[in-house]
Amino acid sequence: MEAKRSSAKPKQNLEALLRLAVENSGKDEDVPSTNLVQTDVKRNDFLQNALKAMTGDDFEAALLILKSHSTSLDQKLDSLDLIRDKIDDIDLANSFVKTGGIIILLQYIKSPDYNLRPQSIYIVAEMAQNNEFCQNYFYNERIIPVLTSTMNDADEHVARGSIFAISSLIQNFPPGLNEYLRINGVQQLVSCLKSTHKSVYIKAAFLIGSLSSRESSVRDLINKQNAAAILLNNLENKDEYDDKLDATLNALSALSSSCKWSSTQNQNAQAETILKQIVSNKILLDTCEEMVSLAQNILKNMTKK
16 A cells, blocks of 8 residues: 555645635735735635535545645645545545546646646556456546556656556556557566666566566566566565565566576576575564565576576
């Protein structure tokens, strides 16, 4: 589960922000400007409507804030927090699509605005997770090519969120996977292993492991992109749990079952040395048995090649 933006009790935050805005609207009335007064009236009406909606449908209030030009960036981010906090409920996610609420988030995703884009991507990711209705909707909206193009974005949050979203959109959903393969998504995914952001590498490695263990044809495509060679270079012995090492072992274990693994003899020799160190590491065995098991499986598969 992806960590969410640190905003405690988003509904209360939204209420406080809206009330503060309402209370302070109209304070510039001494400024001799008819346009300013008209703007304040419209802004006050909007905020009052949002407060009324807050007592009923939280999503309606959040959408009012997102659609308004009068609300601040922080208010919009709090609105996205509120939506994300509840959107993993399948019924709510489906309703959010059916009522058109998702449209503005897709606009954020397709725009270069780095302020609202990451959280919008995470919301799509959580909506699509094991939800065929949402997966099909996003597939028809052609969002997979957009998110594929941002998987290795310079912005860490955009990149990590995009990998998370792609994972939700293509796993257990054949049309999404086929579309992803058609646009050379595997090549983009493997390129994420070269990211300077650790979290992006980890997300990519875990997705590679998951896809490779489910689909042999996808595993072979990933191996053709020399993913194993990149992963082998990230192997290292640790005395405690390490999320990057865990992701690396997970991906290598899945990829190593294919005879199409591409790596040099020198790489294999160095990898075998490190893997044997991991397997014989008693400290690691006591605390991270699964990682040791993955290392054993990789060693076993490498000796068969």
